[in-house]
Amino acid sequence: RLKAFLILGVVLSMGSCTMDKADPIVVVEPGYCDTVSISYATDIEPIFQTNCSVGGCHDAGGAAGGYVLVTHADIDGGWSQVICAIKHESGCSPMPKFQPKLADSVIQKLDCWDYQGRPNN
16 A cells, blocks of 8 residues: 555656646556556557567667567566656656657556566466
């Protein structure tokens, strides 16, 4: 429950910044990530296929910055750097490169998947 509350704080603090993408702020209630089921295959993998492991970026052929983000093991193994870049946090190169920050609803999905232990399901 504490982790869900911290996620709420992150989501709310993101709302106070200028957003790169028009996406309504989703207020995450404490315990929200306990009530949704996030699937790697259905929810997470498509995010990376569409935004990261495409056209010479973080696919097996390109591996920009040395990060291949094709499989669950790739994503899970470099998670702290990956999520830092996706959230455009200080000290990380914002990703996707030369694109707006991913929508808050997408980042919320990633946060819940992380909260749920990043299962390969």
